[in-house]
Amino acid sequence: xxxxxxxxxxxxxxxxxxxxxxxxxxxxxxxxxxxxxxxxxxxxxxxxxxxxxxxxxxxxxxxxxxxxxxxxxxxxxxxxxxxxxxxxxxxxxxxxxxxxxxxxxxxxxxxxxxxxxxxxxxxxxxxxxxxxxxxxxxxxxxxxxxxxxxxxxxxxxxxxxxxxxxxxxxxxxxxxxxxxxxxxxxxxxxxxxxxxxxxxxxxxxxxxxxxxxxxxxxxxxxxxxxxxxxxxxxxxxxxxxxxxxxxxxxxxxxxxxxxxxxxxxxxxxxxxxxxxxxxxxxx
Amino acid sequence: xxxxxxxxxxxxxxxxxxxxxxxxxxxxxxxxxxxxxxxxxxxxxxxxxxxxxxxxxxxxxxxxxxxxxxxxxxxxxxxxxxxxxxxxxxxxxxxxxxxxxxxxxxxxxxxxxxxxxxxxxxxxxxxxxxxxxxxxxxxxxxxxxxxxxxxxxxxxxxxxxxxxxxxxxxxxxxxxxxxxxxxxxxxxxxxxxxxxxxxxxxxxxxxxxxxxxxxxxxxxxxxxxxxxxxxxxxxxxxxxxxxxxxx
Numbered sequence: 001x002x003x004x005x006x007x008x009x010x011x012x013x014x015x016x017x018x019x020x021x022x023x024x025x026x027x028x029x030x031x032x033x034x035x036x037x038x039x040x041x042x043x044x045x046x047x048x049x050x051x052x053x054x055x056x057x058x059x060x061x062x063x064x065x066x067x068x069x070x071x072x073x074x075x076x077x078x079x080x081x082x083x084x085x086x087x088x089x090x091x092x093x094x095x096x097x098x099x100x101x102x103x104x105x106x107x108x109x110x111x112x113x114x115x116x117x118x119x120x121x122x123x124x125x126x127x128x129x130x131x132x133x134x135x136x137x138x139x140x141x142x143x144x145x146x147x148x149x150x151x152x153x154x155x156x157x158x159x160x161x162x163x164x165x166x167x168x169x170x171x172x173x174x175x176x177x178x179x180x181x182x183x184x185x186x187x188x189x190x191x192x193x194x195x196x197x198x199x200x201x202x203x204x205x206x207x208x209x210x211x212x213x214x215x216x217x218x219x220x221x222x223x224x225x226x227x228x229x230x231x232x233x234x235x236x237x238x239x240x241x242x243x244x245x246x247x248x249x250x251x252x253x254x255x256x257x258x259x260x261x262x263x264x265x266x267x268x269x270x271x272x273x274x275x276x277x278x279x280x281x282x283x
Numbered sequence: 284x285x286x287x288x289x290x291x292x293x294x295x296x297x298x299x300x301x302x303x304x305x306x307x308x309x310x311x312x313x314x315x316x317x318x319x320x321x322x323x324x325x326x327x328x329x330x331x332x333x334x335x336x337x338x339x340x341x342x343x344x345x346x347x348x349x350x351x352x353x354x355x356x357x358x359x360x361x362x363x364x365x366x367x368x369x370x371x372x373x374x375x376x377x378x379x380x381x382x383x384x385x386x387x388x389x390x391x392x393x394x395x396x397x398x399x400x401x402x403x404x405x406x407x408x409x410x411x412x413x414x415x416x417x418x419x420x421x422x423x424x425x426x427x428x429x430x431x432x433x434x435x436x437x438x439x440x441x442x443x444x445x446x447x448x449x450x451x452x453x454x455x456x457x458x459x460x461x462x463x464x465x466x467x468x469x470x471x472x473x474x475x476x477x478x479x480x481x482x483x484x485x486x487x488x489x490x491x492x493x494x495x496x497x498x499x500x501x502x503x504x505x506x507x508x509x510x511x512x513x514x515x516x517x518x519x520x521x522x523x524x525x526x527x528x529x530x
Protein backbone atom coordinates (compact mmCIF):
# COMPACT_ATOMS: atom_id res chain seq x y z
CA UNK A 1 0.00 0.00 0.00
CA UNK A 2 2.72 2.37 0.88
CA UNK A 3 4.50 1.58 -2.35
CA UNK A 4 1.56 3.06 -4.26
CA UNK A 5 1.83 6.38 -2.59
CA UNK A 6 3.91 9.09 -4.19
CA UNK A 7 7.16 9.77 -2.41
CA UNK A 8 6.90 12.60 0.14
CA UNK A 9 7.83 15.94 -1.29
CA UNK A 10 11.42 16.97 -0.78
CA UNK A 11 11.94 19.80 1.71
CA UNK A 12 11.78 23.15 -0.04
CA UNK A 13 15.01 23.94 -1.79
CA UNK A 14 17.29 26.54 -0.25
CA UNK A 15 16.36 25.63 3.34
CA UNK A 16 19.21 23.16 3.82
CA UNK A 17 22.78 24.35 4.05
CA UNK A 18 25.51 22.55 2.20
CA UNK A 19 28.60 21.55 4.14
CA UNK A 20 30.40 24.43 2.50
CA UNK A 21 27.81 26.99 3.61
CA UNK A 22 27.80 25.51 7.11
CA UNK A 23 31.50 25.46 7.86
CA UNK A 24 33.08 27.98 5.57
CA UNK A 25 32.42 31.06 7.79
CA UNK A 26 34.06 29.38 10.79
CA UNK A 27 37.02 28.23 8.73
CA UNK A 28 37.52 31.72 7.35
CA UNK A 29 37.33 33.25 10.85
CA UNK A 30 39.84 30.88 12.40
CA UNK A 31 42.14 30.98 9.38
CA UNK A 32 42.23 34.76 9.12
CA UNK A 33 42.95 35.17 12.83
CA UNK A 34 45.76 32.60 12.60
CA UNK A 35 47.30 34.36 9.61
CA UNK A 36 47.26 37.74 11.34
CA UNK A 37 48.78 36.29 14.52
CA UNK A 38 51.53 34.55 12.58
CA UNK A 39 52.36 37.65 10.55
CA UNK A 40 52.52 39.87 13.64
CA UNK A 41 54.60 37.30 15.47
CA UNK A 42 57.01 37.04 12.56
CA UNK A 43 57.32 40.83 12.40
CA UNK A 44 58.02 41.07 16.12
CA UNK A 45 60.45 38.19 16.31
CA UNK A 46 62.40 39.24 13.25
CA UNK A 47 62.75 42.83 14.51
CA UNK A 48 66.29 43.90 15.29
CA UNK A 49 65.44 44.83 18.90
CA UNK A 50 63.52 41.63 19.67
CA UNK A 51 66.30 39.77 21.52
CA UNK A 52 66.75 42.76 23.81
CA UNK A 53 63.00 43.08 24.42
CA UNK A 54 62.74 39.38 25.08
CA UNK A 55 65.55 39.45 27.64
CA UNK A 56 64.15 42.53 29.40
CA UNK A 57 60.47 41.62 29.50
CA UNK A 58 60.07 37.93 28.88
CA UNK A 59 63.03 36.36 30.64
CA UNK A 60 61.71 33.03 31.86
CA UNK A 61 64.59 32.68 34.32
CA UNK A 62 63.81 36.00 35.97
CA UNK A 63 60.13 35.14 36.15
CA UNK A 64 60.77 31.76 37.72
CA UNK A 65 63.21 33.20 40.22
CA UNK A 66 60.82 35.85 41.48
CA UNK A 67 57.55 34.02 40.98
CA UNK A 68 57.11 32.67 44.56
CA UNK A 69 57.43 36.17 45.99
CA UNK A 70 55.17 37.76 43.38
CA UNK A 71 52.59 35.06 44.00
CA UNK A 72 52.79 35.65 47.71
CA UNK A 73 52.32 39.37 47.10
CA UNK A 74 49.39 38.62 44.83
CA UNK A 75 47.87 36.72 47.73
CA UNK A 76 47.90 39.99 49.67
CA UNK A 77 46.23 41.77 46.73
CA UNK A 78 43.44 39.24 46.55
CA UNK A 79 42.94 39.07 50.34
CA UNK A 80 42.63 42.85 50.53
CA UNK A 81 40.28 42.71 47.56
CA UNK A 82 38.01 40.08 49.09
CA UNK A 83 37.77 41.77 52.49
CA UNK A 84 37.32 45.21 50.93
CA UNK A 85 34.47 43.90 48.75
CA UNK A 86 32.47 42.79 51.77
CA UNK A 87 33.08 46.01 53.70
CA UNK A 88 32.28 48.17 50.64
CA UNK A 89 29.06 46.26 49.95
CA UNK A 90 27.84 46.95 53.50
CA UNK A 91 29.13 50.49 54.03
CA UNK A 92 27.90 51.69 50.64
CA UNK A 93 24.45 50.27 51.35
CA UNK A 94 24.36 52.13 54.65
CA UNK A 95 25.36 55.36 52.85
CA UNK A 96 22.66 54.85 50.22
CA UNK A 97 20.04 54.28 52.91
CA UNK A 98 21.18 57.39 54.82
CA UNK A 99 20.77 59.37 51.66
CA UNK A 100 17.29 58.04 50.93
CA UNK A 101 15.82 58.81 54.36
CA UNK A 102 13.16 61.51 54.38
CA UNK A 103 12.17 63.72 57.26
CA UNK A 104 13.86 66.71 58.91
CA UNK A 105 15.53 64.66 61.66
CA UNK A 106 17.57 62.76 59.12
CA UNK A 107 18.93 65.93 57.48
CA UNK A 108 22.39 65.58 59.15
CA UNK A 109 22.75 62.04 57.77
CA UNK A 110 21.69 63.17 54.31
CA UNK A 111 24.13 66.10 54.32
CA UNK A 112 26.93 63.85 55.59
CA UNK A 113 26.32 61.37 52.78
CA UNK A 114 26.16 63.98 50.05
CA UNK A 115 29.41 65.59 51.22
CA UNK A 116 31.09 62.20 51.67
CA UNK A 117 30.18 61.04 48.17
CA UNK A 118 31.18 64.35 46.56
CA UNK A 119 34.56 64.35 48.29
CA UNK A 120 35.51 60.74 47.72
CA UNK A 121 34.36 60.56 44.15
CA UNK A 122 36.25 63.77 43.47
CA UNK A 123 39.63 62.70 44.85
CA UNK A 124 42.17 60.46 43.05
CA UNK A 125 42.37 57.03 44.71
CA UNK A 126 46.15 57.31 44.64
CA UNK A 127 46.02 60.51 46.70
CA UNK A 128 43.73 58.86 49.25
CA UNK A 129 46.00 55.82 49.53
CA UNK A 130 49.07 58.03 50.08
CA UNK A 131 47.25 60.25 52.55
CA UNK A 132 45.91 57.37 54.63
CA UNK A 133 48.73 54.86 54.15
CA UNK A 134 51.55 57.25 55.07
CA UNK A 135 49.68 60.00 56.91
CA UNK A 136 47.70 58.19 59.57
CA UNK A 137 50.47 55.81 60.74
CA UNK A 138 52.77 58.86 60.99
CA UNK A 139 50.43 60.43 63.55
CA UNK A 140 51.21 57.56 65.93
CA UNK A 141 47.88 57.92 67.68
CA UNK A 142 47.70 55.35 70.48
CA UNK A 143 44.99 52.75 69.98
CA UNK A 144 44.90 53.08 66.19
CA UNK A 145 46.55 50.48 63.95
CA UNK A 146 49.87 51.66 62.47
CA UNK A 147 49.92 49.32 59.52
CA UNK A 148 50.17 51.04 56.14
CA UNK A 149 48.38 48.06 54.64
CA UNK A 150 45.40 48.60 56.95
CA UNK A 151 45.12 52.33 56.24
CA UNK A 152 45.79 51.98 52.53
CA UNK A 153 43.04 49.37 52.29
CA UNK A 154 40.76 51.65 54.32
CA UNK A 155 41.37 54.44 51.79
CA UNK A 156 40.36 52.08 48.98
CA UNK A 157 37.23 51.03 50.86
CA UNK A 158 36.20 54.63 51.54
CA UNK A 159 36.74 55.66 47.92
CA UNK A 160 34.98 52.72 46.33
CA UNK A 161 32.09 52.95 48.79
CA UNK A 162 31.26 56.39 47.39
CA UNK A 163 30.82 54.89 43.93
CA UNK A 164 28.98 51.83 45.20
CA UNK A 165 26.62 54.03 47.25
CA UNK A 166 25.61 55.86 44.07
CA UNK A 167 25.03 52.53 42.36
CA UNK A 168 22.77 51.39 45.22
CA UNK A 169 20.95 54.72 45.11
CA UNK A 170 20.18 54.37 41.43
CA UNK A 171 18.89 50.87 42.17
CA UNK A 172 16.61 52.16 44.91
CA UNK A 173 15.29 54.94 42.70
CA UNK A 174 14.54 52.39 40.00
CA UNK A 175 12.10 50.56 42.27
CA UNK A 176 8.61 51.55 41.18
CA UNK A 177 6.76 54.19 43.24
CA UNK A 178 3.83 51.81 43.59
CA UNK A 179 5.95 49.70 45.91
CA UNK A 180 6.26 52.55 48.37
CA UNK A 181 2.54 53.31 48.11
CA UNK A 182 1.67 49.66 48.74
CA UNK A 183 4.04 49.45 51.70
CA UNK A 184 2.65 52.63 53.24
CA UNK A 185 -0.93 51.53 52.66
CA UNK A 186 -0.13 48.31 54.54
CA UNK A 187 1.14 50.38 57.47
CA UNK A 188 4.86 49.67 57.04
CA UNK A 189 7.14 52.32 58.53
CA UNK A 190 9.77 54.08 56.44
CA UNK A 191 12.40 51.70 57.79
CA UNK A 192 10.27 48.59 57.19
CA UNK A 193 9.51 49.77 53.65
CA UNK A 194 13.24 49.97 52.95
CA UNK A 195 14.02 46.72 54.73
CA UNK A 196 11.31 44.53 53.18
CA UNK A 197 10.50 46.15 49.86
CA UNK A 198 12.92 48.70 48.44
CA UNK A 199 16.38 47.42 49.42
CA UNK A 200 15.92 43.75 48.43
CA UNK A 201 14.67 44.84 44.99
CA UNK A 202 17.39 47.47 44.66
CA UNK A 203 20.16 44.97 45.43
CA UNK A 204 18.82 42.67 42.75
CA UNK A 205 18.78 45.59 40.30
CA UNK A 206 22.38 46.63 40.90
CA UNK A 207 24.31 43.36 41.20
CA UNK A 208 25.72 43.61 37.64
CA UNK A 209 26.90 47.20 38.23
CA UNK A 210 28.42 46.27 41.59
CA UNK A 211 30.32 43.40 39.96
CA UNK A 212 31.76 45.89 37.47
CA UNK A 213 33.08 47.92 40.40
CA UNK A 214 34.49 44.72 41.90
CA UNK A 215 36.52 44.10 38.72
CA UNK A 216 37.86 47.65 38.80
CA UNK A 217 38.84 47.24 42.45
CA UNK A 218 40.57 43.96 41.68
CA UNK A 219 43.18 45.89 39.68
CA UNK A 220 43.21 49.02 41.82
CA UNK A 221 44.36 47.12 44.92
CA UNK A 222 47.80 47.31 43.26
CA UNK A 223 47.85 50.98 44.33
CA UNK A 224 48.81 49.71 47.78
CA UNK A 225 52.29 49.04 46.39
CA UNK A 226 53.07 52.77 46.49
CA UNK A 227 52.88 52.85 50.29
CA UNK A 228 55.33 49.99 50.71
CA UNK A 229 52.89 47.10 50.98
CA UNK A 230 54.73 44.07 49.56
CA UNK A 231 52.03 43.06 47.10
CA UNK A 232 52.61 41.48 43.69
CA UNK A 233 53.56 44.75 42.01
CA UNK A 234 55.88 45.81 44.83
CA UNK A 235 57.68 42.45 44.87
CA UNK A 236 58.16 42.65 41.13
CA UNK A 237 59.40 46.23 41.42
CA UNK A 238 61.95 45.30 44.06
CA UNK A 239 63.48 42.72 41.73
CA UNK A 240 63.31 45.10 38.79
CA UNK A 241 65.10 47.85 40.69
CA UNK A 242 67.92 45.44 41.50
CA UNK A 243 68.40 43.82 38.09
CA UNK A 244 66.86 46.24 35.56
CA UNK A 245 64.89 43.30 34.24
CA UNK A 246 61.15 43.89 33.84
CA UNK A 247 60.03 40.31 33.43
CA UNK A 248 58.65 40.05 37.02
CA UNK A 249 56.21 42.87 36.22
CA UNK A 250 54.99 40.79 33.29
CA UNK A 251 54.61 37.84 35.67
CA UNK A 252 52.52 40.02 38.00
CA UNK A 253 50.50 41.21 35.01
CA UNK A 254 49.72 37.60 34.07
CA UNK A 255 48.52 36.92 37.61
CA UNK A 256 46.21 39.95 37.55
CA UNK A 257 44.79 38.94 34.17
CA UNK A 258 44.19 35.41 35.45
CA UNK A 259 42.00 36.93 38.15
CA UNK A 260 40.30 39.81 36.31
CA UNK A 261 39.35 38.11 33.06
CA UNK A 262 37.25 35.35 34.68
CA UNK A 263 35.72 37.99 36.94
CA UNK A 264 34.80 40.14 33.93
CA UNK A 265 33.28 37.10 32.20
CA UNK A 266 31.24 36.35 35.32
CA UNK A 267 30.01 39.95 35.34
CA UNK A 268 28.95 39.68 31.70
CA UNK A 269 27.15 36.44 32.44
CA UNK A 270 25.27 37.87 35.43
CA UNK A 271 24.36 41.00 33.48
CA UNK A 272 22.99 38.88 30.63
CA UNK A 273 20.90 36.77 33.03
CA UNK A 274 19.63 39.95 34.64
CA UNK A 275 18.60 41.39 31.28
CA UNK A 276 16.78 38.17 30.39
CA UNK A 277 14.96 38.26 33.73
CA UNK A 278 13.78 41.82 33.10
CA UNK A 279 12.68 41.08 29.55
CA UNK A 280 10.72 38.09 30.81
CA UNK A 281 8.99 40.24 33.38
CA UNK A 282 7.88 42.90 30.91
CA UNK A 283 6.80 40.30 28.34
CA UNK B 284 -23.81 54.91 60.62
CA UNK B 285 -21.24 56.93 58.70
CA UNK B 286 -17.94 55.08 58.43
CA UNK B 287 -15.92 57.35 56.17
CA UNK B 288 -16.68 61.05 55.97
CA UNK B 289 -14.98 63.31 53.46
CA UNK B 290 -15.74 66.89 54.37
CA UNK B 291 -14.97 69.73 51.95
CA UNK B 292 -11.58 68.35 50.91
CA UNK B 293 -9.44 70.39 48.54
CA UNK B 294 -6.15 69.27 47.07
CA UNK B 295 -3.66 70.79 44.67
CA UNK B 296 -0.81 69.10 42.83
CA UNK B 297 1.41 72.14 42.44
CA UNK B 298 -0.87 74.73 40.80
CA UNK B 299 -3.31 72.16 39.55
CA UNK B 300 -6.55 71.80 41.48
CA UNK B 301 -7.37 68.06 41.63
CA UNK B 302 -9.99 67.94 44.39
CA UNK B 303 -12.31 70.94 44.65
CA UNK B 304 -14.28 71.07 47.88
CA UNK B 305 -15.31 67.40 47.77
CA UNK B 306 -17.73 66.04 50.36
CA UNK B 307 -18.80 62.42 50.53
CA UNK B 308 -20.08 60.07 53.23
CA UNK B 309 -19.98 56.28 53.12
CA UNK B 310 -22.34 54.38 55.40
CA UNK B 311 -21.60 51.07 57.07
CA UNK B 312 -21.97 48.17 54.57
CA UNK B 313 -22.44 50.61 51.75
CA UNK B 314 -20.74 50.31 48.37
CA UNK B 315 -20.06 53.64 46.67
CA UNK B 316 -18.70 53.78 43.13
CA UNK B 317 -16.79 56.74 41.74
CA UNK B 318 -16.96 57.24 37.99
CA UNK B 319 -15.61 59.94 35.74
CA UNK B 320 -12.99 60.65 33.11
CA UNK B 321 -9.28 60.14 33.78
CA UNK B 322 -7.88 63.05 35.76
CA UNK B 323 -11.17 63.87 37.42
CA UNK B 324 -9.67 63.23 40.87
CA UNK B 325 -11.14 59.80 41.66
CA UNK B 326 -7.86 58.06 42.49
CA UNK B 327 -6.54 61.08 44.34
CA UNK B 328 -9.58 60.98 46.61
CA UNK B 329 -8.82 57.36 47.53
CA UNK B 330 -5.20 58.24 48.18
CA UNK B 331 -6.23 61.07 50.47
CA UNK B 332 -8.52 58.78 52.47
CA UNK B 333 -5.66 56.30 53.11
CA UNK B 334 -3.20 59.10 53.91
CA UNK B 335 -0.97 58.22 50.95
CA UNK B 336 -1.04 61.88 49.88
CA UNK B 337 -1.70 65.05 51.84
CA UNK B 338 -4.58 67.37 51.08
CA UNK B 339 -4.69 71.13 51.44
CA UNK B 340 -8.01 71.80 53.12
CA UNK B 341 -10.95 69.96 54.64
CA UNK B 342 -11.25 66.95 56.85
CA UNK B 343 -11.44 63.20 56.35
CA UNK B 344 -12.63 61.04 59.22
CA UNK B 345 -13.24 57.40 60.02
CA UNK B 346 -16.14 56.82 62.44
CA UNK B 347 -16.12 60.54 63.14
CA UNK B 348 -12.42 60.67 64.11
CA UNK B 349 -10.02 62.59 61.87
CA UNK B 350 -7.61 60.23 60.06
CA UNK B 351 -4.74 62.30 61.48
CA UNK B 352 -5.91 61.80 65.06
CA UNK B 353 -3.29 60.42 67.43
CA UNK B 354 -5.71 57.79 68.69
CA UNK B 355 -5.05 55.81 65.49
CA UNK B 356 -1.44 55.33 66.51
CA UNK B 357 1.17 54.79 63.86
CA UNK B 358 -0.60 52.01 61.95
CA UNK B 359 -4.18 52.08 63.16
CA UNK B 360 -5.60 53.81 60.11
CA UNK B 361 -3.93 51.43 57.65
CA UNK B 362 -5.16 48.46 59.61
CA UNK B 363 -8.75 49.66 59.36
CA UNK B 364 -8.78 50.97 55.77
CA UNK B 365 -7.35 48.71 53.05
CA UNK B 366 -6.60 49.77 49.48
CA UNK B 367 -6.03 47.81 46.28
CA UNK B 368 -4.24 49.44 43.34
CA UNK B 369 -4.71 49.30 39.59
CA UNK B 370 -1.19 47.90 39.08
CA UNK B 371 -1.54 45.39 41.98
CA UNK B 372 1.77 46.65 43.47
CA UNK B 373 2.60 43.24 44.87
CA UNK B 374 6.15 42.80 46.14
CA UNK B 375 7.77 40.96 43.20
CA UNK B 376 10.60 39.44 45.24
CA UNK B 377 8.27 37.82 47.78
CA UNK B 378 6.15 34.72 47.49
CA UNK B 379 2.38 35.19 47.49
CA UNK B 380 2.18 33.96 51.09
CA UNK B 381 4.84 36.43 52.26
CA UNK B 382 3.13 39.27 50.39
CA UNK B 383 -0.02 38.54 52.38
CA UNK B 384 1.52 37.92 55.81
CA UNK B 385 4.06 40.78 55.75
CA UNK B 386 1.79 43.44 57.23
CA UNK B 387 0.04 41.22 59.80
CA UNK B 388 3.39 39.96 61.08
CA UNK B 389 5.67 42.96 60.85
CA UNK B 390 3.17 45.76 61.45
CA UNK B 391 0.53 44.19 63.66
CA UNK B 392 2.58 41.59 65.51
CA UNK B 393 0.53 38.54 64.54
CA UNK B 394 2.42 35.25 65.00
CA UNK B 395 3.81 33.64 61.84
CA UNK B 396 1.76 30.43 62.12
CA UNK B 397 -1.45 32.32 62.80
CA UNK B 398 -0.97 34.78 59.95
CA UNK B 399 -0.13 31.97 57.53
CA UNK B 400 -3.20 30.01 58.54
CA UNK B 401 -5.38 33.05 57.97
CA UNK B 402 -3.67 33.74 54.63
CA UNK B 403 -4.31 30.12 53.62
CA UNK B 404 -8.00 30.49 54.41
CA UNK B 405 -8.27 33.71 52.41
CA UNK B 406 -6.44 32.20 49.44
CA UNK B 407 -8.86 29.27 49.47
CA UNK B 408 -11.81 31.62 49.72
CA UNK B 409 -10.65 33.52 46.63
CA UNK B 410 -9.82 30.46 44.56
CA UNK B 411 -6.08 30.83 44.87
CA UNK B 412 -5.39 27.56 46.65
CA UNK B 413 -1.98 26.17 45.72
CA UNK B 414 -0.44 29.53 44.80
CA UNK B 415 0.95 30.39 48.24
CA UNK B 416 4.52 29.53 47.23
CA UNK B 417 4.40 31.14 43.78
CA UNK B 418 5.97 34.46 42.96
CA UNK B 419 3.64 37.19 41.65
CA UNK B 420 5.14 37.16 38.15
CA UNK B 421 4.24 33.48 37.79
CA UNK B 422 0.54 34.38 38.11
CA UNK B 423 -1.89 35.82 35.58
CA UNK B 424 -2.98 39.45 35.98
CA UNK B 425 -6.35 38.41 37.39
CA UNK B 426 -4.71 36.11 39.92
CA UNK B 427 -2.25 38.82 40.93
CA UNK B 428 -5.07 41.28 41.47
CA UNK B 429 -6.92 38.72 43.59
CA UNK B 430 -3.76 38.23 45.65
CA UNK B 431 -3.63 42.02 46.08
CA UNK B 432 -7.23 41.95 47.38
CA UNK B 433 -6.33 39.13 49.77
CA UNK B 434 -3.29 41.10 50.95
CA UNK B 435 -5.48 44.11 51.68
CA UNK B 436 -7.98 41.91 53.55
CA UNK B 437 -5.35 40.13 55.65
CA UNK B 438 -5.48 42.77 58.36
CA UNK B 439 -9.30 42.63 58.59
CA UNK B 440 -9.96 46.19 57.39
CA UNK B 441 -13.39 47.65 58.01
CA UNK B 442 -13.35 49.67 54.80
CA UNK B 443 -11.85 48.63 51.46
CA UNK B 444 -10.88 51.09 48.73
CA UNK B 445 -10.47 49.76 45.19
CA UNK B 446 -8.63 51.92 42.66
CA UNK B 447 -9.50 50.85 39.10
CA UNK B 448 -8.61 47.29 40.03
CA UNK B 449 -9.62 45.86 36.64
CA UNK B 450 -8.17 48.57 34.40
CA UNK B 451 -4.87 46.73 33.82
CA UNK B 452 -6.46 43.33 33.16
CA UNK B 453 -7.15 41.48 29.94
CA UNK B 454 -10.91 41.52 29.25
CA UNK B 455 -11.37 37.81 29.95
CA UNK B 456 -9.74 38.17 33.37
CA UNK B 457 -11.90 41.07 34.55
CA UNK B 458 -14.82 38.83 35.50
CA UNK B 459 -12.96 36.83 38.13
CA UNK B 460 -11.91 40.00 39.95
CA UNK B 461 -15.37 41.60 39.74
CA UNK B 462 -16.86 38.40 41.15
CA UNK B 463 -14.82 38.53 44.34
CA UNK B 464 -15.77 42.17 44.81
CA UNK B 465 -19.44 41.15 44.59
CA UNK B 466 -18.75 38.41 47.13
CA UNK B 467 -17.23 41.01 49.43
CA UNK B 468 -20.33 43.18 49.05
CA UNK B 469 -22.51 40.20 49.94
CA UNK B 470 -20.45 39.72 53.09
CA UNK B 471 -21.21 43.32 54.06
CA UNK B 472 -17.85 44.96 53.33
CA UNK B 473 -17.94 48.74 53.19
CA UNK B 474 -16.31 49.76 49.93
CA UNK B 475 -15.40 52.80 47.87
CA UNK B 476 -14.73 51.74 44.30
CA UNK B 477 -13.16 53.75 41.50
CA UNK B 478 -14.09 52.03 38.26
CA UNK B 479 -14.45 52.38 34.51
CA UNK B 480 -16.73 49.33 34.36
CA UNK B 481 -20.11 51.04 34.21
CA UNK B 482 -22.07 47.80 34.13
CA UNK B 483 -20.28 46.71 37.26
CA UNK B 484 -20.87 50.05 39.00
CA UNK B 485 -24.55 49.75 38.21
CA UNK B 486 -24.60 46.18 39.46
CA UNK B 487 -22.65 46.47 42.70
CA UNK B 488 -22.95 50.11 43.74
CA UNK B 489 -25.50 51.33 46.27
CA UNK B 490 -24.64 54.80 45.15
CA UNK B 491 -22.69 56.16 42.20
CA UNK B 492 -20.85 59.49 42.16
CA UNK B 493 -19.84 61.21 38.95
CA UNK B 494 -16.67 63.29 39.30
CA UNK B 495 -15.40 65.94 36.97
CA UNK B 496 -12.68 68.51 37.45
CA UNK B 497 -12.21 67.47 41.07
CA UNK B 498 -15.89 67.95 41.96
CA UNK B 499 -18.70 65.50 42.57
CA UNK B 500 -21.19 66.73 39.97
CA UNK B 501 -23.86 64.16 40.57
CA UNK B 502 -24.55 61.52 43.19
CA UNK B 503 -27.44 59.05 42.96
CA UNK B 504 -28.45 55.40 43.17
CA UNK B 505 -27.12 53.60 40.06
CA UNK B 506 -30.47 53.08 38.34
CA UNK B 507 -31.28 56.75 38.58
CA UNK B 508 -27.82 57.98 37.60
CA UNK B 509 -27.43 55.67 34.63
CA UNK B 510 -30.97 55.93 33.27
CA UNK B 511 -31.92 59.49 34.16
CA UNK B 512 -28.80 61.56 34.84
CA UNK B 513 -29.66 65.09 35.87
CA UNK B 514 -26.47 66.95 35.15
CA UNK B 515 -25.74 67.62 31.45
CA UNK B 516 -22.06 66.70 31.95
CA UNK B 517 -23.06 63.33 33.38
CA UNK B 518 -25.32 62.75 30.38
CA UNK B 519 -22.49 63.68 28.03
CA UNK B 520 -20.03 61.35 29.83
CA UNK B 521 -22.47 58.44 29.78
CA UNK B 522 -23.28 59.11 26.13
CA UNK B 523 -19.59 58.77 25.25
CA UNK B 524 -19.36 55.55 27.25
CA UNK B 525 -22.37 54.14 25.42
CA UNK B 526 -20.92 55.16 22.05
CA UNK B 527 -17.72 53.36 22.99
CA UNK B 528 -19.77 50.26 23.67
CA UNK B 529 -18.83 50.09 27.31
CA UNK B 530 -22.33 50.16 28.80
